[in-house]
Amino acid sequence: MSAFDCVTAARANDRPTSIDYITRIFGDSFFELHGDRRFSDDKAVIGGIAELNGKPVTVIGLEKGRNLNERMERNFGSAHPEGYRKALRLMKQAEKFHRPVICFVDTSGAYCGIGAEERGQGQAIAENLMEMMTLKTPILSILIGEGGSGGALALAVADEVWMLENAIYSVISPEGCASILWKDSSKTAEASECLKLTSQDLFKLGVIERIIREPKDIESRMFDSLKNLIADTFDKKQQIPPEKLIELRYNRFRKY
Amino acid sequence: MLFNFLKPKNELESQGEFAENHPYIPEELWVKCPVCKNAVLSSDLVENHKVCPKCNYHFRIAARQRIEMTTDEGTFCEMDADMTSTNIIDFPDYTRKLKSAKLNSGENESVITGTAEIFGEKCVIAVMNSQFMMGSMGTVTGEKITKAFEYATDNRLPVVVFTVSGGARMQEGILSLMQMAKTSGAVKRHSDAGLLYITVLTDPTTGGVTASFAMEGDIILAEPHALIAFAGPRVIEQTIRQKLPKDFQSAEFLLDKGFIDAVVQRADMKQTLAKLIRLHTENNDEEAEINECV
Numbered sequence: 001m002s003a004f005d006c007v008t009a010a011r012a013n014d015r016p017t018s019i020d021y022i023t024r025i026f027g028d029s030f031f032e033l034h035g036d037r038r039f040s041d042d043k044a045v046i047g048g049i050a051e052l053n054g055k056p057v058t059v060i061g062l063e064k065g066r067n068l069n070e071r072m073e074r075n076f077g078s079a080h081p082e083g084y085r086k087a088l089r090l091m092k093q094a095e096k097f098h099r100p101v102i103c104f105v106d107t108s109g110a111y112c113g114i115g116a117e118e119r120g121q122g123q124a125i126a127e128n129l130m131e132m133m134t135l136k137t138p139i140l141s142i143l144i145g146e147g148g149s150g151g152a153l154a155l156a157v158a159d160e161v162w163m164l165e166n167a168i169y170s171v172i173s174p175e176g177c178a179s180i181l182w183k184d185s186s187k188t189a190e191a192s193e194c195l196k197l198t199s200q201d202l203f204k205l206g207v208i209e210r211i212i213r214e215p216k217d218i219e220s221r222m223f224d225s226l227k228n229l230i231a232d233t234f235d236k237k238q239q240i241p242p243e244k245l246i247e248l249r250y251n252r253f254r255k256y
Numbered sequence: 257m258l259f260n261f262l263k264p265k266n267e268l269e270s271q272g273e274f275a276e277n278h279p280y281i282p283e284e285l286w287v288k289c290p291v292c293k294n295a296v297l298s299s300d301l302v303e304n305h306k307v308c309p310k311c312n313y314h315f316r317i318a319a320r321q322r323i324e325m326t327t328d329e330g331t332f333c334e335m336d337a338d339m340t341s342t343n344i345i346d347f348p349d350y351t352r353k354l355k356s357a358k359l360n361s362g363e364n365e366s367v368i369t370g371t372a373e374i375f376g377e378k379c380v381i382a383v384m385n386s387q388f389m390m391g392s393m394g395t396v397t398g399e400k401i402t403k404a405f406e407y408a409t410d411n412r413l414p415v416v417v418f419t420v421s422g423g424a425r426m427q428e429g430i431l432s433l434m435q436m437a438k439t440s441g442a443v444k445r446h447s448d449a450g451l452l453y454i455t456v457l458t459d460p461t462t463g464g465v466t467a468s469f470a471m472e473g474d475i476i477l478a479e480p481h482a483l484i485a486f487a488g489p490r491v492i493e494q495t496i497r498q499k500l501p502k503d504f505q506s507a508e509f510l511l512d513k514g515f516i517d518a519v520v521q522r523a524d525m526k527q528t529l530a531k532l533i534r535l536h537t538e539n540n541d542e543e544a545e546i547n548e549c550v
Contacts, residue, residue: 205429256435
């Protein structure tokens with residue numbers, strides 16, 4: 001598959017979203033928690049507590065919505081500052097109760113609009129980066145579709161970052177890149193190649209630890225094996241003393 | 257045919273006598289203020305910290321000039337001056353862009369870091385440079401800032417960062433995005449060590465720099481009228497398809513919304529920084545005394 005094929009696949013409307021992952025991995029155990037306690041409840045971010053093999057975990061996802069109505073309601077997965085603040089609130093809560101955090105990342109980017117700027121989009125993302133760096137509980141982030149720039153990174157400062165085979169992760173959208181480079185936003189295919197945004201590229205660059213294969217029938221065994229992988233990873237990470245864990249996390253990002 | 261479209265020659269222009277008698281003003285002697293459009297004498301501008309004396313517009317200035325204005329003479333000691341970017345992901349045209357950025361700015365990267373004194377207060381200082389690829393953050397930018405914070409943490413020094421940036425450097429792909437996390441980690445360690453970090457946001461501070469170390473200061477200052485944004489105004493206008501209100505995303509707007517602590521005139525900046533650092537100085541003598549009593 002070419003880089004641009006990955007971009008198309010990552011954005012496909014029928015691709016599973018965070019809610020699908022949450023439902024398939026955590027089932028009925030997921031209890032949703034709402035709001036950032038400061039301004040409102042951003043529906044582009046879904047979060048709550050769930051059980052994974054009998055142990056509690058905090059689950060946070062950027063949610064695009066699965067049909068047009070949902071997509072409108074969830075602002076197509078582009079969070080406002082309150083979405084990132086809700087995520088941080090839930091992460092702090094996870095730290096307090098010593099449960100690990102799993103983030104599902106799927107967004108074309110943090111929302112850019114008047115309200116988002118007025119309420120400090122940059123500050124909200126910056127605070128997440130800073131606080132996640134020293135959160136004293138394991139964090140695992142999985143890029144399941146689009147990983148759009150700072151809006152994705154704000155949920156991906158983690159001990160390990162995994163990526164679905166056809167997901168993408170990039171500093172700028174291929175359209176944005178093409179319009180800057182060639183003053184022509186239609187040259188997305190060329191720009192996609194240049195940006196090195198596929199899971200293969202990012203694995204080679206050492207930006208992700210694991211690629212999750214996508215079987216043709218994505219509904220199949222993938223969720224079960226992913227569930228086991230997550231559980232195993234958390235079991236291992238929870239053995240590590242918190243001080244050591246955050247030192248490893250610092251070094252993970254220090255190397256870039 | 258084509259000649260018909262040329263501007264007809266003004267008779268006065270062609271008469272040598274007029275041109276010779278007209279007082280000659282070399283262009284370098286005066287500068288037109290881009291805001292009030294008044295002509296300002298270059299010497300006046302320099303004396304006035306590169307601020308328009310007529311409308312208070314703060315001209316963009318180079319990083320070296322900023323260091324000279326802000327630190328005590330002869331105290332600045334540069335760190336990692338030789339670090340320079342390479343085309344790590346083989347991005348089209350990046351090698352040439354880097355070369356011309358170096359030529360234009362006379363610098364190796366979009367940030368200069370080092371130690372200095374501000375009215376005798378020792379600190380680590382990092383100053384970004386708009387003349388180097390619009391202050392975009394690549395891996396070397398992130399590395400220099402991270403190393404500056406690590407040095408400050410190890411030596412228990414406050415940090416002052418002047419930001420100016422178009423955001424993350426697209427030409428380094430995902431690795432430029434990772435600098436946001438890397439620098440934030442270094443800021444957090446410095447902060448957890450109980451040390452002071454002051455950011456000064458200058459025009460323009462946007463994108464990945466706003467969404468990382470620019471907004472992470474204990475105290476956040478800004479120069480008057482500086483544009484401070486996550487998404488730049490043009491991107492927003494294209495997204496929402498409406499005109500933005502005047503002064504949206506200006507330093508004064510952010511002050512009003514509660515995202516910065518103060519808007520400080522360039523002429524007062526050095527004094528203000530020294531005052532703030534002094535208010536956070538650890539009193540080592542007192543500590544020593546207490547230890548002796550114990």
